[in-house]
Amino acid sequence: MLPTGARSGLLEQEALPTVVANTVLWVVAIVLVTVVLSLGLAQLLNQEFPGRRVVRWALIVPWAASLIMTAKLFTWIYDYYFGILNHALLSLRLIAAPVDWLGNDATVMAAMIAVGVFVSLLFTIYVVLAGVSAIPAEVYEAAWVDGASAWRTYWSVTMPPLRPALLVAVVLNVIYVFNSFPIVWTLNDRNPGFAHDTMITYMYKIAFKSSLRDVGLAAALGVVNVLVILLGVLFYLRTVSWREAEA
Amino acid sequence: MSVARAGRRAALAGAGLAVALVGLAPYAVMVCTALKPEGELRITPPRLTPIAWQPGNVAVVLGDPGFRRWL
Numbered sequence: 001m002l003p004t005g006a007r008s009g010l011l012e013q014e015a016l017p018t019v020v021a022n023t024v025l026w027v028v029a030i031v032l033v034t035v036v037l038s039l040g041l042a043q044l045l046n047q048e049f050p051g052r053r054v055v056r057w058a059l060i061v062p063w064a065a066s067l068i069m070t071a072k073l074f075t076w077i078y079d080y081y082f083g084i085l086n087h088a089l090l091s092l093r094l095i096a097a098p099v100d101w102l103g104n105d106a107t108v109m110a111a112m113i114a115v116g117v118f119v120s121l122l123f124t125i126y127v128v129l130a131g132v133s134a135i136p137a138e139v140y141e142a143a144w145v146d147g148a149s150a151w152r153t154y155w156s157v158t159m160p161p162l163r164p165a166l167l168v169a170v171v172l173n174v175i176y177v178f179n180s181f182p183i184v185w186t187l188n189d190r191n192p193g194f195a196h197d198t199m200i201t202y203m204y205k206i207a208f209k210s211s212l213r214d215v216g217l218a219a220a221l222g223v224v225n226v227l228v229i230l231l232g233v234l235f236y237l238r239t240v241s242w243r244e245a246e247a
Numbered sequence: 248m249s250v251a252r253a254g255r256r257a258a259l260a261g262a263g264l265a266v267a268l269v270g271l272a273p274y275a276v277m278v279c280t281a282l283k284p285e286g287e288l289r290i291t292p293p294r295l296t297p298i299a300w301q302p303g304n305v306a307v308v309l310g311d312p313g314f315r316r317w318l
Contacts, residue, residue, distance in 0.1 A: 048259075
């Protein structure tokens with residue numbers, strides 16, 4: 001139970017609604033994009049082609065690299081003046097002028113989400129790949145003999161056995177992304193205030209960085225964070241189990 | 248092997264290569280940046296590869312007593 005003072009103090013914070021909205025956007029966007037991309041990439045990596053092993057090994061790098069290092073690296077890539085991204089996009093004529101990816105309110109969240117997807121993707125691909133590769137080839141052959149289209153085969157043959165793997169991928173990603181600190185902290189560090197913070201970086205700022213310097217309030221937010229993630233995961237698991245019971 | 252099958256394998260290999268390049272591209276930027284002299288880090292327009300390669304940067308880091316202590 002939270003101390004009454006801390007609870008009322010937390011709800012009185014003007015930045016809280018923005019931070020909650022940022023957190024929802026951060027988690028939903030990253031998990032959704034990651035899972036959708038992983039489904040396609042796992043299918044690709046499950047096919048036989050020359051160099052498949054090299055591709056699989058190459059994709060381990062973003063996952064194995066330190067998060068803080070990758071986040072700092074993207075700060076450099078996104079740099080307005082010296083970043084390679086603006087230069088590449090200008091060269092390809094995809095943008096007319098350099099973009100301040102991490103300083104513009106309109107782009108900073110999307111820029112952070114892109115990094116979040118980049119570092120979450122590999123783990124999710126491998127979880128889905130484990131599920132895809134466990135499906136026997138005979139099942140696909142049977143679907144082909146029955147005249148099923150590629151789309152029908154995917155939904156009726158590939159997806160049902162993938163559900164447990166997807167469940168694991170979504171739950172672990174939600175927890176991991178919700179609790180992610182280094183990406184938001186590093187890419188958002190030049191922006192004042194809390195306009196692009198998530199619950200985790202907001203908690204840290206309340207305790208150690210903002211004018212509040214209120215460890216009690218940050219601890220109260222920490223308790224809320226744990227409860228939110230537990231309730232979110234339980235809700236998701238119950239929803240999925242209801243659907244499976246109905247199926 | 249039929250032409251269609253060979254074409255499919257080539258397309259898959261191309262897609263796989265593209266995915267691997269996207270995954271490794273940020274780290275290629277990191278490696279190239281690590282091999283640039285200080286003055287080349289802030290030039291416009293930025294370059295991916297160094298004009299003057301400076302592999303000695305790695306030796307400087309490895310020779311730093313602070314780095315060894317952290318290691």
